[in-house]
Amino acid sequence: MTSTEQIPIEDIPQWQKDLDQAGFVRRFLLGRRWFGADWWFAVISGVLLIFVFSMAIFPGLYAPFDPRQEVGPGQLAPGQIPPTFVLVGESGGATELDDLIGEDVRIGIVIGSESAQVMREVAEQREEELKAEGQNVMLRPRPERYGTIEEALEGLSNGEVPAVIGLKDEIEPLLVSYPDLVIGEALSGNIQKPFLLGTNQIGQDVLSRVIWGTRIALLVSFSAALFSLFVGVPLGLIAGFWSGGLERVLTLVMDSLYSFPGLILAIAITSVLGPGIMNVIVAIAVLYVPTYYRIVRGQTLAVKEELYVEAAWSLGARPFAILTRYIFPNVIPSIVVIFSVNVADAILTEAGLSFIGLGLPPDTPDWGIDLASGQNYMRQAWWLITFPGLMVMFVTLGFSMLGESLSEILNPRLTEN
Amino acid sequence: MHISPLTGICASSLGVALLLIVYAFVRGSKGLRSYIVTRVLLTLPMVLILVSVIFFVMRVIPGDPVTSELGPRGTPQAKERMREQLGLNDPIMVQYVKYLGRVVRLDLGTSLVQGNRPIVDELSERLPATLELVVPAMVVAVGFGVLSGTFAADRRKRPSDYGLRLFSITVYSMPIFWLGLILQVIFGVGLGIMPVAGRIDAIVNTTLDRYTNLLVVDSIITGNWAALGSSLHHLVLPVLTLGLALTGVFVRISRINVIESLVEDYILAARARGIRERVVVYRHALLNALIPIVTLIGLQFSVLLAGAVLTETTFSWPGMGLYLVERIGQRDYTAVQGVITVFAMSVAIISLLTDIIYAFLDPRVRY
Amino acid sequence: MANNTLLNIENLSVEYKTRMGWVSAVDDVSMEIRQGEILGLVGESGCGKSTLGKALLRINPPSARISGHLWFHGEDLMTLDDEAMRQIRGQRISMIFQDPMTSLNPIQRMGDHLIETILTHEPEVGKEEARERAAALVDRLGISSNRLDDYPHQLSGGMRQRVMIGLALALNADLIVADEATTSLDVIVEAQFVELLKELRDEFNLTILLITHNIGLVAEISDRVAVMYAGRMAELSDARSVFKETLHPYTQGLLKAVPNIQIDDDEELYMMGGSPPDLVEPPMGCRYHPRCPKVMPVCAAEPSHFLESKPDHFVNCWLYEDIPAEYADKELSE
Secondary structure, three states: OOHHHHOOHHHOOHHHHHHHHOOHHHHHHHHHHHHOHHHHHHHHHHHHHHHHHHHHHOHHHHOOOOOOOEOOOOOOOOOOOOOOEEEEEEOOOOOOHHHHOEOOOEEEEEOOOOHHHHHHHHHHHHHHHHHHOOOOOOEOOEEEEEOOHHHHHHHHHOOOOOEEEEEHHHHHHHHHHOOOEEEEEEOOOOOOOOOOOOEOOOOEEHHHHHHHHHHHHHHHHHHHHHHHHHHHHHHHHHHHHOOOHHHHHHHHHHHHHHHOOHHHHHHHHHHHHOOOHHHHHHHHHHHHHHHHHHHHHHHHHHHHOOHHHHHHHHOOOOHHHHHHHHHHHHHHHHHHHHHHHHHHHHHHHHHHHHHHOOOOOOOOOOHHHHHHHHHOOOOOOOHHHHHHHHHHHHHHHHHHHHHHHHHHHHOHHHOOO | OOOOHHHHHHHHHHHHHHHHHHHHHHHOOHHHHHHHHHHHHHHHHHHHHHHHHHHHHHHOOOOOHHHHHHOOOOOHHHHHHHHHHHOOOOOHHHHHHHHHHHHHOOOOOEOOOOOOOEHHHHHHHHHHHHHHHHHHHHHHHHHHHHHHHHHHHHOOOOHHHHHHHHHHHHHHHOOHHHHHHHHHHHHHHHOOOOOOOOOOOHHHHHHOOOOOOOHHHHHHHOOOHHHHHHHHHHHHHHHHHHHHHHHHHHHHHHHHHHHHHHOOHHHHHHHHOOOOHHHHHHHHHHHHHHHHHHHHHHHHHHHHHHHHHHHHHHOOOOOHHHHHHHHHHOOOHHHHHHHHHHHHHHHHHHHHHHHHHHHHHOOOOOO | OOOOEEEEEEEEEEEEEEOOEEEEEEEEEEEEEEOOOEEEEEOOOOOOHHHHHHHHHOOOOOOEEEEEEEEEOOEEHHHOOHHHHHHHEOOOEEEEOOOOOOOOOOOOOHHHHHHHHHHHHOOOOOHHHHHHHHHHHHHHOOOOHHHHHOOHHHOOHHHHHHHHHHHHHOOOOOEEEEEOOOOOOOHHHHHHHHHHHHHHHHHHOOEEEEEEOOHHHHHHHOOEEEEEEOOEEEEEEEHHHHHHOOOOHHHHHHHHOOOOOOOOOOOOOOOOOOOOOOOOOOOOOOOOHHHOOOOOHHHHHOOOOEEEEEOOEEEEOHHHOOOOHHHHOOOOOO
């Protein structure tokens, strides 16, 4: 007479029946009731991370521009519309730059403004275009400098110059006094949309760089964390399972490495290896091997003593079977938690390395590199350091929040009775 | 005989460590004594391993210090001269043994730039700056982190707990140099009330006589209050940056450990005896949790050093971290190797000390 | 109701919030604890007896919901605020825990446990005096007072359990709740412990609620015995009546399941069918009915009541209660 035969079906708890019938999705939703805010932490960070992943895999879908291309004027604040320069001429006279072909045509500009540069750039571009069409012409106007825009317009209406180039916003209100002047073509600022996060010192779009930076950060941190997982976990399992002299030496080495400041070790390695994405991955991967090793070895030692493992031994299970079937499954939750925390840490380390100027080639769209170059423009352009840093923070936050809530959920020592 | 500040500081901190160890040795039980002896003996291979790892990382990894030093355009003659000068033509094991011998004598070689000064002399100017930054930061982080972690544990699963946890994860997730930059932008550039670089105002600096190179200590012993004010003023942002970055970790460590001790039977038993809740949490639970917390704090020391490198870079703080970064930029690899060796040795000593404190704090015999 | 009642438990219910829902660990329990008695509270693991003991001190985990009344010296403990309740704990009602190893703070010296307890409740006492009292107390319990400076791990299991008793006695508490106090002790130490408890009861006129699953222990030491099943009180009477004139079918089964050295070789130990119910969704009616050999139709439908069926002998079973008319004629369908 065994007692199980006697249990009426009613005695199986309802929640267990529910769970047996519930699919994966429902089980997942049931977790909300069990784990409260930790469940929300995990879910929110999960959603955040899915978004981040999609950004890393398809940065082109999110980024409006090429991260390396200089798409606008330098140091444009977020939301600020790039200034538009226009050509002003007399009505019936020149209204386009093409009307001013020649080598000694003078165009009025204001001293110290960017108008001269705009004029030169657009003129060169037009000349190229005209030449490509087969017209052999010179389009090289010279600047006639005035102290203020009013003086320049005065000069234009006096006939001193055939045209004036200036900021559209400044000229428009003044035209009331000069009825015979008209605004001609716009010479720059074809982009009338503001840059959402501004532009950096050389006119690259900050938003696009920040989005493309996700790819580098995730590539480096994931590869590094995976690499150390594949080295550290087997080593830890073996060391915990077969204790001995070799295991002691290995443990000592791992403990020493673990106690050493990770970033400094990574600095040492990358400074010797030189720049390159593989080198950074290797340098960071080395840091986390001891983490996996220590945790996995510790747990293996603990699980090895459990009764059910001893029972398996006594039933004649092979060491390999015990290792893979009894011990390894017990270690998986910790590995998941460590992995996610390590990825977070690797992102920070990678950013730190690039910030110092080690690791990646300097024009890489990378958060650390952008922060380092932004530091020089901190006083004028706050957005250069704010957004890459926020991005590092959010992605790191996603991974550490996931790790934290998973460890809270998976750690049986923390469950209340 | 000239005693450099580095030797002085090394000697005095080793002295303090030694005193602590001797105190624990004398006060402790027989088990503790034998534990201390084994642990001290275990430190030697640990230092050896770290020093060796540094040596081999710097030498054996593909990538030749001479090439990276002179660049690909260095002439073969120049390279050869340099190899000879650095002893790189010796077999690797000979170099290794020579290096170990030098490390034992605290001789870290001479710099390859700036008049070939001994690395030890250069570091003796830098180490105090790092200490002055790291020690207060650690105090801030431990004080705030442990207390608020305990508070969160006591309020487990209530809004203040979730709030503190979110805070701790957020500061943990901030790149430390970015935190520094933001503080600089707000308090230095925006409000203009805090200096953003250096340890002391240049003008005040000329009036300060330096003995220990710890500016706060120097200005107190010479009674130079202007210098004290200025150096404290310069300390605020870097210490805040480094301290805040570490706080997150400590909140987390303390919270988990206090929670684990709060579910113990003796906590319920203490409550059943009518012990006040405050005493139960902050004396019974926290003191028991402190034992693992001390060890974990010891391990965080390496995070602190890594953080110091970045903080010093951000605040142009002339400590060992900035030195390391500068010398990497100048390809002065003897200096790089030297400063990393010093980092390694301090890590080993700190880990020795925390282990002994741990054993001393925990009355249970389980060495 | 006898007039020497020390603590009167009225309709006490305790529910825990768990991942599976609310667990009804103690359901509508009423009983009295009399001055100077040793009341044994027995039942299987998980029947709610420990929860009941903790509820008397209101030290259940925060996830618990307690309702009912605890009349103690004319006031209802359930209405006291946290501070007033804290002063009751240790001073008026104290507790001896199951595992003396884990129930003592590992980094607090033995003496400090006692001194802290004394000073918390009697702040006017000096530290020296508290120490002297602690020394006298452990001396009475058979521990040399020079062990006051030892840490818990330096003492043997028996000594630790004596210290736990000392902590419970330190302030002459009116009621001592001993929660599985002997479970972790070996048989010899347990016998000494029981002997000590008896002595102390006579010496200090203690009232003890002895919570245990060890029926032998209860039989040996208790004046009265209460039997709990699945969060409800099954039977309560003086020890002789419970063991000799057992009324409740559950108690009968429990007693038959106790191994006895004099058991005949051919007489098999009784094994109760089924297993204790899931308290998230306990069975309708009497919670014992799925396992009860004497089950009736009414048992599955309506809960029975805890009534005095013989003088001073309470039982919670339809066998001893008037069955409502609509169930009286029905036959058991199965």
